[in-house]
Amino acid sequence: MPELPEVETLRSDLSREIVGKKIKAVTVDNGRWVRRHKSAKAFRDLLEGQTIKAVERVGKYLLIPLDSGNTLVLHLGMSGQLHRAKTPKTPKIKHTHIVFGFTQGGELWFVDPRTFGEAFVSVPLNEAGQAALQLSDSVVNAEARVLRRRISELHELGFDPVESMLTWEQFGYFLHHKPVQLKAFLMDQHTIAGIGNVYSDEILFAAGLRYDRLSSSLSTTEVRRLYRALVEILAEAIKHRGSSLADEQYRDLEGRTGNFSQFHEVYDRAGLACRRCRNTVQKVKWKDRNTYFCDHCQI
């Protein structure tokens, strides 16, 4: 559920909070959260004593570069949360799986009830390893390529639409080179990284396009409208600190909810009047996923 805007909100808050801090101790309650490592100890050993240099983001992933040249990577899955605790005495909330303690004081908790989140430390590949990675897509911009090299585990991730600027011609190329339904196009992390079920519906409403329109069928005007809607919706959502849905799973570092849900035009508004045309907002199952749209405004 945390999609790009929610992860970006966490990134900017975290950046203020932990850059320059040194990791003193890490506790992991269960190997599941660090499943890419041989053991929880292997994960801990790569972190303890390290100083945090920055907090970055690509798509729904948080990247935390360390002194060692390695990068701590966090993914929140669908119910993952990060919490800031002032002292180790703060009572742990349920489903706290990883605790990062800092030399300067304070803790960062990784909390995740539905367990789809994970953490791992990425170690840069040597020359041979990089050569073995196939970085064939010539259209992918320079920034995306640098990331793919630095975090080899994420080499299949597409470009980040907030961090990277794309011309609408490049965007049009992605849309046209393979015909897929627009919602699948937006949610496919291999092309554009960071958009999930909520924002794909909101972007498509803003663009006036149906979820099942084929990407290859878009006119030049529609390509521009979709790209513009994508950039604008994500920017608006970041401005309002993301969306917390009905279950309020998404919380920021201090436990506060996001404010963007009140601006949703279609997501979770089935049966209500479209704010633009007053027709009823529809809800359908699409590839086992809830999809909301306005039959009248989206073509």
Add this chain to the structure above:
DNA sequence: ACGCCCGCCTGTAAGC
């Protein structure tokens, strides 16, 4: 080789 869909999980809420 590629695309679709299941399974991983738990909290919440609808339904009998």
Add this chain to the structure above:
DNA sequence: TGCTTACAGGCGGGCG
């Protein structure tokens, strides 16, 4: 009222 069942979601991997 209380128990059961369905559902929400991202993503990796398995199957067709």
